[in-house]
Amino acid sequence: MIDFSLSKAQQAARDYAHQVALEEMRPLSLECDRTEEIPESFFWNMQRRYWGGAAAQARAYGQDEGVKQENLLSVISQEEMAWGDAALATAIPGPGLAAPPILSQGTPEQQARFLSIYMDGQLHWGALALTEPGIGSDVAGMSTTAVLDGDEWVINGHKHYITNGARADLIVTFATIDKRLGREGIRPFVVPKGTPGLIVGRIEKKMGLRASQTAELIFDNCRIPKENLLAGRGEKKEGFKAAMGTLDATRPMVGAMAVGIARAAYEAACEWLREELPAGYPPHKRRAWEEELKELGQEIEMARFLVWRAAWMADRRIPNSKEASMSKAYAGALVMKATATAVRITAPGEESERKLLIQKWFRDAKVFDIFEGTAQIQRLVIARRLFPNIDIP
């Protein structure tokens, strides 16, 4: 039955994440953005407060409700976290983007082996290495290679723009086992931190999400055990499907983060109009802005619903490529619009923490129209799903 009300678990996930965002993220936000560094205390607080308490509680409620809802709980939390600070949200300890391919393509033994390290209460991260200097969305053109040599895979190649790449304990790396196979030859491999031949290159300087670590990784005859190939069920397309399946799960999360930033900017602009309006500000201008914000508020709600629907489909195991792309494309464009509007509205005001945050969100927003597939790639995915029998190059 169509229902837009949150269950107890969903409400709890939202409340806890909001509290964490408000208390642990907002106070650090500007400083971390300036220094491009995150204090270690933040990681420990998140480890304790979020993974230890809140998320566990929400998961427990979720189990009581007897419905599979990990994706929904995750997007609900992500929106709140990104409302707090999207860069800090990407740095929360945990397997992160390494989890989806391990869960979807790993054997039970591999899942236990790789994911158990995140359960010891210490600080651990995961990363997903897909992008290369020469390829982004066109994964079929991947040049990183994996060659089986006895009991080991030997990986050679160059990855970049890898979130948490330098601190990750496990990196799920996509590489081709045979370039002639195109995308059919792509496989995911788990590379542990400290493996000889795994070299961390430069850490990128970015327009926004500056506190989020974006690393370059070089694989120079990097040898990993044969058992670190995530082979799925051994079907031909598994490697490529893993890469794409990962995106179907992560795009709604990226969409949720975009919604969170958009909402933060929207709320701040509304507050500025209420609380910080300079004396002598023309009333007709204020009314015009209020109209524009009203419209924006409605668009934020639509973006959130697209995200929720895509996550709900993932929980129900309904194929959701099209809907995941819709949520990402819509939210990516919206966050740009919301933050740009907030910047324009508050432009005449004095410098304040609120204004600096709005400017930070504006810088953070742009990448949401790009990573996990640009706005154009999302439209391509949607169009290909709408017209499955037509070749849309």
Place this chain on the structure above:
Amino acid sequence: MLDFAPTEEQEEIRKLAQSIALDHLRPHARKAEIEHDSPNELWLTLAQTGLTTPFPEEYGGSGPLEAVTYSLIAEELAYGDPGLALHIVGSLMGPLTVWLAGSREQQERYLPPFGNSTSGYLQRGSLAFAERTGGYTLADIHLQARRTSDGYLLNGTKRDVVHGQRADLRVVLARLAEHESEGPEGKLCAFVLPGTQEGLSIQAEEEKLGLQAAPSATYLFNQVQLPAEALLGETGSSGVVRAATLYQILRAAIACGTARAAFEYCSAYARERIAFGRPIVSYQGIAFIIAEMAMKLDAARLLTWRAACSWDRGEADETLIHEAESAQRQAVKMAQAATTDAIQVMGGAGFMQDHPAEMWMRDAAAME
């Protein structure tokens, strides 16, 4: 708990509405646009399904429907033809407002003719909402009602009243200022209007841009005296808000159906049409327009469903108004963009009356 799937029962009703839309609405759309009316057989068919009598059985109705279910129906009808969908929904809002806001006596008086098994399908209702000074938001309602010794005195305007001229039951939304302290605006209320009354002028709106299949009228009120029993229910009850927001939600659903009709029609065209040796949809310049349409349609539909869910849950007036008006605003805006883009996808053919796209673009523009 969040859920985005209609129930099996809703899915069945939706399919029924879709088959009526494709068999009876789409083929009659051009004729209805020219004649500003619908064939009686259509109403007979609809009456047999019970879709046009969603009020209690005791008045001859087929039982109340949930707003979510009715949104699904309205979208399907508009997918058939937006003008005819509004023709049907506009009529329905007359008896529905009486059911939602009227007293028991008023329900007993006004509903049975609509539920009559042999002649009910000939009855038309109407609900006057928009005015000369605004659109379909509650804040734009200014028709003023003042209490007099033996009734109410009305002054103001109404426009775009579907079936306003020939309706058997005319309901109008107004503002009732009982006490000076309530300010000049007063509380939202609804009246049943007699066909002829001194000071009341009802003028058919003959030349419209779109939605001609839903014949509409303008009302001009100049010191119109109504008896006390013309007021539906009691002032301050939320029945009037529920009726007004239901109309907004259904108008949003009609906008979604209009957009879906345009989206599917231009998709089929783009699949068949060959340019430079390939179907035009294989070009990203065309494919992206259609992808965008699909995305924004889904977004607006979700916003509409959310408002409908809140209506069914009986949320507070303030919430209902916010959600219904958001849904209507976004769905209409989306439908205007989708129908305009559909013509663009079709190129010159889209501009021709051989195809319905140009009609849908005019229809969407006329929803303001």
